[in-house]
Amino acid sequence: MSTLLDSHREDASRRDWQHILHLDAMLLFSLLALSTLGLFVLYSSAGGDDQLVLRQCIRLAIAFGAMVIVSQLRTQWLQRWTPWLYSVGLLLLIAVLAVGDVGKGAQRWLDLGFVRFQPSEMMKLAVPMMVAWYLSDKRLPPSPGRLAIAGALIVVPVLLIAKQPDLGTSLLIGSAGFFVLFLAGLSWKLLGGLTVLAGAGAPVLWHFMRDYQRQRVITFLNPEQDPLGAGYHIIQSKIAIGSGGLFGKGWLNGTQAHLEFLPERSTDFIFAVLGEEFGLFGIGVLLVIYSFIIVRCIYIATQAQDTYSRLLGGSLAMTFFIYIIVNTGMVTGLLPVVGLPLPMVSYGGTSMVTLMAGFGILMSIHTHRKLLPT
Amino acid sequence: MRVTIKDYLFESHLFMQRSVQALVFAGLLIAILVGRLVYLQVVAHEHFITLSDDNRIKILPLPPNRGLIFDRNGIILADNLPSYRLEITPEQIHDMPATLDELARLIEIRDVDRKRFDRLLARTPAFKPIPLRFHLSDEEVARFAIDRHRFPGVDIVAGLSRHYPHGPLAAHAVGYVGRVDERDLQKIDASNYSGTTHIGKVGVERTYEDTLHGTVGYRQVETNAEGRVLRTLVRTPPVPGENLYLTLDAELQHVAEQAFGERTGAAIAIDPDSGAILAFVSEPTYDPNLFVNGIDTDTYKALQDDDNQPLFNRGLRGQYPPGSTLKPFVGLGGLETGITSESAHTFCPGYYQLPGKDRKYRDWKRGGHGTVDLRSAIAQSCDVYFYDLALSMGIDRLHDYLAQFGFGKRTDVDISGELPGLLPSREWKRAMRNQPWFPGETLITGIGQGFMLATPLQLASATATLSEYGRRMKPHIVASTQKSDDPELAPVMNDPVMYIPIEDREHWHAVIDAMHQVVQGQHGTARKVGRGAPYTIAGKTGTAQVFGLKQEEKYDAAKLEEKLRDHSLFIAFAPVDDPKIAVAVIVENGGSGSAVAAPIARTIMDAYLIKPDTP
Numbered sequence: 007m008s009t010l011l012d013s014h015r016e017d018a019s020r021r022d023w024q025h026i027l028h029l030d031a032m033l034l035f036s037l038l039a040l041s042t043l044g045l046f047v048l049y050s051s052a053g054g055d056d057q058l059v060l061r062q063c064i065r066l067a068i069a070f071g072a073m074v075i076v077s078q079l080r081t082q083w084l085q086r087w088t089p090w091l092y093s094v095g096l097l098l099l100i101a102v103l104a105v106g107d108v109g110k111g112a113q114r115w116l117d118l119g120f121v122r123f124q125p126s127e128m129m130k131l132a133v134p135m136m137v138a139w140y141l142s143d144k145r146l147p148p149s150p151g152r153l154a155i156a157g158a159l160i161v162v163p164v165l166l167i168a169k170q171p172d173l174g175t176s177l178l179i180g181s182a183g184f185f186v187l188f189l190a191g192l193s194w195k196l197l198g199g200l201t202v203l204a205g206a207g208a209p210v211l212w213h214f215m216r217d218y219q220r221q222r223v224i225t226f227l228n229p230e231q232d233p234l235g236a237g238y239h240i241i242q243s244k245i246a247i248g249s250g251g252l253f254g255k256g257w258l259n260g261t262q263a264h265l266e267f268l269p270e271r272s273t274d275f276i277f278a279v280l281g282e283e284f285g286l287f288g289i290g291v292l293l294v295i296y297s298f299i300i301v302r303c304i305y306i307a308t309q310a311q312d313t314y315s316r317l318l319g320g321s322l323a324m325t326f327f328i329y330i331i332v333n334t335g336m337v338t339g340l341l342p343v344v345g346l347p348l349p350m351v352s353y354g355g356t357s358m359v360t361l362m363a364g365f366g367i368l369m370s371i372h373t374h375r376k377l378l379p380t
Numbered sequence: 381m382r383v384t385i386k387d388y389l390f391e392s393h394l395f396m397q398r399s400v401q402a403l404v405f406a407g408l409l410i411a412i413l414v415g416r417l418v419y420l421q422v423v424a425h426e427h428f429i430t431l432s433d434d435n436r437i438k439i440l441p442l443p444p445n446r447g448l449i450f451d452r453n454g455i456i457l458a459d460n461l462p463s464y465r466l467e468i469t470p471e472q473i474h475d476m477p478a479t480l481d482e483l484a485r486l487i488e489i490r491d492v493d494r495k496r497f498d499r500l501l502a503r504t505p506a507f508k509p510i511p512l513r514f515h516l517s518d519e520e521v522a523r524f525a526i527d528r529h530r531f532p533g534v535d536i537v538a539g540l541s542r543h544y545p546h547g548p549l550a551a552h553a554v555g556y557v558g559r560v561d562e563r564d565l566q567k568i569d570a571s572n573y574s575g576t577t578h579i580g581k582v583g584v585e586r587t588y589e590d591t592l593h594g595t596v597g598y599r600q601v602e603t604n605a606e607g608r609v610l611r612t613l614v615r616t617p618p619v620p621g622e623n624l625y626l627t628l629d630a631e632l633q634h635v636a637e638q639a640f641g642e643r644t645g646a647a648i649a650i651d652p653d654s655g656a657i658l659a660f661v662s663e664p665t666y667d668p669n670l671f672v673n674g675i676d677t678d679t680y681k682a683l684q685d686d687d688n689q690p691l692f693n694r695g696l697r698g699q700y701p702p703g704s705t706l707k708p709f710v711g712l713g714g715l716e717t718g719i720t721s722e723s724a725h726t727f728c729p730g731y732y733q734l735p736g737k738d739r740k741y742r743d744w745k746r747g748g749h750g751t752v753d754l755r756s757a758i759a760q761s762c763d764v765y766f767y768d769l770a771l772s773m774g775i776d777r778l779h780d781y782l783a784q785f786g787f788g789k790r791t792d793v794d795i796s797g798e799l800p801g802l803l804p805s806r807e808w809k810r811a812m813r814n815q816p817w818f819p820g821e822t823l824i825t826g827i828g829q830g831f832m833l834a835t836p837l838q839l840a841s842a843t844a845t846l847s848e849y850g851r852r853m854k855p856h857i858v859a860s861t862q863k864s865d866d867p868e869l870a871p872v873m874n875d876p877v878m879y880i881p882i883e884d885r886e887h888w889h890a891v892i893d894a895m896h897q898v899v900q901g902q903h904g905t906a907r908k909v910g911r912g913a914p915y916t917i918a919g920k921t922g923t924a925q926v927f928g929l930k931q932e933e934k935y936d937a938a939k940l941e942e943k944l945r946d947h948s949l950f951i952a953f954a955p956v957d958d959p960k961i962a963v964a965v966i967v968e969n970g971g972s973g974s975a976v977a978a979p980i981a982r983t984i985m986d987a988y989l990i991k992p993d994t995p
Contacts, residue, residue, distance in 0.1 A: 145387050146390075146395075188398060188401075189398045189402065190398075191398060244420060244428065245432050245435065246432070247421060248431075249428040249429045249432035250421055262435065265435070265436050265602070265605060267605045286417055286418065286421040289421075300403075304399050307395075313391060317395075320398075320399055320402065324402055324406070331406075331409050331410070335413065338413065340412070
């Protein structure tokens with residue numbers, strides 16, 4: 007009881023600009039530092055394409071704008087609108103499969119006439135929100151029946167997105183939902199059971215995979231098998247990172263990147279450019295910033311005052327982590343090639359806006375706390 | 381309310397616990413990632429640095445410039461001309477057939493060019509330029525330059541190309557270069573030839589390939605993923621090949637070739653003192669420039685099918701019966717081995733019979749020469765005298781003595797492709813034909829017929845050796861070499877092969893004197909040729925019988941008569957007392973030696989010995 011009052015008092019004493027603007031200074035500055043580092047790497051990987059860097063700056067501005075706007079929304083308000091957001095998102099996903107545009111061989115886009123829209127991006131936030139909304143209704147840990155329903159809330163959109171097909175996004179959304187369940191107290195027994203089930207289900211999954219997805223797994227297991235084809239990406243990115251050594255070849259001096267040996271160097275494989283030009287030291291700086299952001303987000307979640315905010319905040323933090331580990335694991339050859347960008351560093355817009363909106367939610371959670379009724 | 385707070389505390393505690401577990405999970409994965417990075421960037425760093433350098437650094441060869449070939453007076457026989465070639469980079473061409481058709485309107489593209497291009501296209505990476513045409517004319521270069529904007533990916537590249545400014549002159553001696561082919565690749569150092577397109581195929585170009593070629597240089601370049609060169613990192617310049625100065629006298633060569641007119645045959649002129657080849661004629665000859673960038677099939681077929689076989693190097697590979705030109709050597713052998721003497725006489729009734737045999741071996745002179753001694757037998761070319769002498773010597777002594785002059789063995793001249801001729805012996809006949817030697821065969825060997833075969837070069841070399849009283853030099857055509865960065869000439873060493881042991885110098889003098897009588901005596905067979913010469917000449921005529929058509933020759937009724945005519949031979953050296961030049965001439969189907977071959981020899985000696993009056 008006394009600790010709660012203490013925190014309230016402390017809270018009241020910090021009615022500074024952070025609370026007025028509903029921003030979290032530590033999160034904001036670490037995100038800015040991350041974006042700055044990202045722009046430096048992108049400038050190098052773009053190889054003199056100033057337009058590309060400029061476009062990234064504009065996107066960053068939009069993404070930060072989205073974060074500021076979302077951070078103004080009260081969590082209670084978000085909570086109230088969560089089922090609607092989820093339902094609309096689900097309908098749009100079905101619509102995409104029915105009438106969506108085909109972009110890069112996958113149906114992801116919905117043309118609304120004035121804007122092209124990717125419903126799966128929306129679901130990155132809507133799914134954890136929905137699961138958190140559903141679970142926060144009753145006391146935790148959830149009963150097996152409620153867990154099953156929560157599981158269904160996750161699996162349906164994940165399957166819809168996987169069918170587009172967009173393996174990366176469905177993986178992210180699946181893990182966002184999973185982390186809500188985990189943080190809500192999913193029992194370790196059930197978790198172990200699910201893991202065994204997943205292992206047994208892998209051959210079944212293999213059966214349903216597209217050829218290019220299977221190829222990625224094969225390539226992951228043995229990249230040297232096809233050094234000029236599917237394995238080329240991984241081999242070249244390993245060479246880039248490995249040749250960077252401790253301190254790298256220096257900014258703008260990466261031969262793998264600048265002589266065009268490294269494919270997708272501005273987007274999914276930008277981590278290899280960082281590794282080549284700044285070495286283990288540069289990667290270390292990036293990982294420290296990332297870790298700080300994750301820890302800060304988890305801290306914000308633990309400080310939240312209601313279950314919905316806690317579950318949502320914690321899940322967003324862990325999804326951010328999944329982004330990082332899947333991308334870096336892929337570029338270093340630890341994981342199969344899954345098309346996920348390196349958050350806030352890779353060139354590309356849509357996912358960055360969603361990501362920053364997520365940080366907006368976290369800031370909102372932290373800055374809209376109020377006194378508990380005594 | 382208490383329950384709510386209890387629940388709240390419980391949930392808060394649960395969430396805290398799960399958050400810590402999630403962070404531990406994340407920390408573990410990040411630790412694995414860092415471990416992976418340490419492996420890639422620290423442990424295996426060297427390995428990946430190597431791979432990265434292999435990726436970007438390529439070694440490009442810089443071919444050396446081929447050495448030039450000069451005659452003894454510095455007249456250039458083989459040089460390198462700047463030439464323009466047209467190259468196409470396939471990856472930059474959208475529609476190859478259309479581009480080639482368009483180009484064909486500006487520049488002549490023959491079928492051979494197109495075929496070679498298609499062959500290379502199939503096995504060359506798309507970013508590498510492929511040559512389509514060589515030796516563009518200035519006009520073609522200009523015409524393309526105007527329209528070059530229409531042909532992205534098509535370029536005109538300047539390079540050096542071998543050129544023989546005098547065309548057919550001395551082609552059989554100088555030889556030519558051609559494109560490196562599969563057979564060449566097996567015998568060359570592939571890395572030294574990595575940038576070289578041409579290699580010596582025949583003649584001096586082939587024998588001195590190593591000297592002429594030079595050493596390849598390298599350029600270490602950085603390339604991008606497409607293989608395009610971005611910049612040069614290190615440059616090791618090539619070492620150009622050395623120049624060659626030949627012993628050949630281009631003007632003498634020209635005179636000698638002209639002297640043949642339309643006739644076929646060979647003439648070799650040697651400086652007896654050094655063995656230096658002054659003229660090397662094999663007629664007819666051909667234009668070596670045709671071969672440099674690939675001869676087209678029709679032209680090649682025409683050369684191959686030509687009855688006069690212009691590609692056949694008669695000087696080195698033509699093996700002819702030496703006929704009567706062998707007589708001075710047989711005579712000298714008779715004297716030196718003590719079988720006969722200068723004063724010994726033989727009666728020539730016009731034929732010769734082996735004891736107890738009916739068969740008559742005819743002399744070329746029906747009525748016979750009457751009583752002859754060695755000098756008159758050589759001067760008048762009496763066959764009967766030499767039948768008798770050969771029989772007395774026997775094939776073994778005959779073989780051994782003639783072998784000392786180099787008959788039956790390659791002279792090891794520094795021009796490629798030489799054949800050894802044939803000096804028959806008892807052993808040879810047993811080994812090759814599994815037959816015993818018959819005395820009749822000794823007789824005809826004595827007059828240079830039968831199995832005996834010699835190349836014009838061997839005859840010239842033997843003549844030179846005779847003129848030098850047995851001091852035998854190896855015939856050679858390269859006098860000196862010259863490094864590209866050093867004007868000094870480095871002479872090619874040539875020591876005597878052997879000194880033929882001399883029993884009595886008088887014997888040699890007698891034979892040489894007899895040869896002098898051949899040309900400048902009252903009854904000599906070549907006395908017409910010697911008339912009016914301002915220097916002394918020793919020589920010997922010869923007529924080699926053509927017994928039948930060679931197998932490779934086609935039957936052609938109109939030409940049969942001419943092809944069956946005897947070969948005309950003449951060997952000579954001059955001046956007699958201080959020989960400066962030794963010559964062997966063979967005119968195929970020319971008839972008698974004195975009438976056809978001897979005048980050619982005289983022309984060559986005149987050209988060499990009579991210096992034009994300086995105005």
